[in-house]
Amino acid sequence: MNRNQQTIQSPVSCTGVGVHSGKIVNLTIKPAPVNQGIRFVRTDLPGHPAVAAHFNNVVDTSLATVIGTEGCIVSTIEHLMAGFFGMSIDNATVEVDGYELPIMDGSAGPFTSLIKSAGTQAQDGPKCYFKVKAPISLSENGKSVTVYPSDEFRLTCSIDFNHPLIGKQTCDFIIDRETFQKEICSARTFGFLHEVEMMKRYGLGRGGSLENAVVIDGDRVLNEGGLRYSDEFVRHKALDCLGDFSLIGMPIMGHVVTQKSGHAFNHAFLEKFFTEKESWDTVTLSADSK
Known part of the structure; x- marks a missing residue:
């Protein structure tokens, strides 16, 4: 760190x-x-x-x-x-x-x-960090986000789609620059063709294309070349989670575990995180920290 x-x-x-x-x-x-x-x-x-x-x-x-x-x-x-x-x-x-x-x-x-x-x-x-001392959790309707104490930042994401190309996927990473660049940053956003077509009818997704999203039609990935990772879907959810959690203002020293979460639920968790101030401290790493 x-x-x-x-x-x-x-x-x-x-x-x-x-x-x-x-x-x-x-x-x-x-x-x-x-x-x-x-x-x-x-x-x-x-x-x-x-x-x-x-x-x-x-x-x-x-x-x-x-x-x-x-x-x-x-x-x-x-x-x-x-x-x-x-x-x-x-x-x-x-x-x-x-x-x-x-x-x-x-x-x-x-x-x-x-x-x-x-x-x-x-x-x-x-550089200051939020060091988690006790678990903080938010769950609702099958979605959950929990952060546990840890001396490093670890992220475990799970998704569960009732679709043969996605299904249940989990990824687990200790996040550093090398891991982020190699395992996470290239995972693309994804959607289903019928959703893309509906969004366009309502004036949304006007810039969306196979050049900037993984698009699924039935049991096919429409993008030439297919997926970048076999589990690209959950890796992109991990990417989104990192982007959302960065809005907390300082990095977390803790293990974040998400289940079927998204932008709205991640944001709700950050709000709860700040209401449980007894569960974390703010720390800076000294020159002799390991």
Whole structure:
């Protein structure tokens, strides 16, 4: 685990389409000072308003994770946030000229490559963690999220779809930069063809295509080349979970176990996490920490 906060070394940019809006959007990531966190700036709006990437600013979780404040919203942030988390970036300013981030290939892979190309800069400020002392759990209608004490950040995700191509899948990782890049960041979002067609009829998913999602039709994966991992579906849920949990503001030293969770339930768990302050401490790692 890092003992110092980190930002990127130099600005980097990309351009892509918003999966729901279908609009082209330009995104630039810039270095940021110690203790700023991740901050989104809408360069297309008067005065360039900004919103911090924090769970208190989440305004919608129905189709993606959306943050907003005082009329400034930024949508579909979870894949970029997973990239920041997986690459241990604590502070960055993200400038975007639209309300929705580009979907890229439907994973965090392109954002991770972008962050990697920018380089990582250690900063003169200690990195703080939430160290879990006692289990915290939320469950409802077969969905659950629990975090257990651990000296590292471990994530176990399980999904259960009544579909022959998916079924029950579980992945379990101790998260570090290498594991994130190799095992998680390239897992793409997925959906069923009938759902995609319905969304388009209602004016959603205008930018969705086989270039940015795994699409299932009956018992077939429609994407040329098939899946990137045999269990790509649950790995993408793990990716989403990392993006959502990054909104807590500091990394967790604990073992997070999720069952059939999604953006809305992850957000509900973060709210509960902060009501159980007796179950965690905030810590910084000293120079002699192992």
